[in-house]
Amino acid sequence: MSLCAAMGLTGCQVDLGGQTLPSPYYQQDDIQYFPPGPEFMLTKEAAVQKEFSEDQAARQ
Structure with missing residues (x-):
């Protein structure tokens, strides 16, 4: 019983890379x-x- 409680309170950790x-x-x-x-x-x-394109169109 105490083993299940200890596992539930510690959470799970994973070693990744x-x-x-x-x-x-x-x-x-x-x-952050x-x-x-x-x-x-x-x-x-x-x-x-x-x-720029509007300026070019106005010049033509």
Whole structure:
């Protein structure tokens, strides 16, 4: 009975590529949050190209 309780309280750890997951320090680890960025990464470049093409069309 105590063996089942001990296994339930310790959780499960996996050795994956030489790294123990989850880390034994996961509860004290700082949380890193990276907010989602724009889906289209080249917004500035697209705006410059659009401005250039509009400028070329205005010249003709």
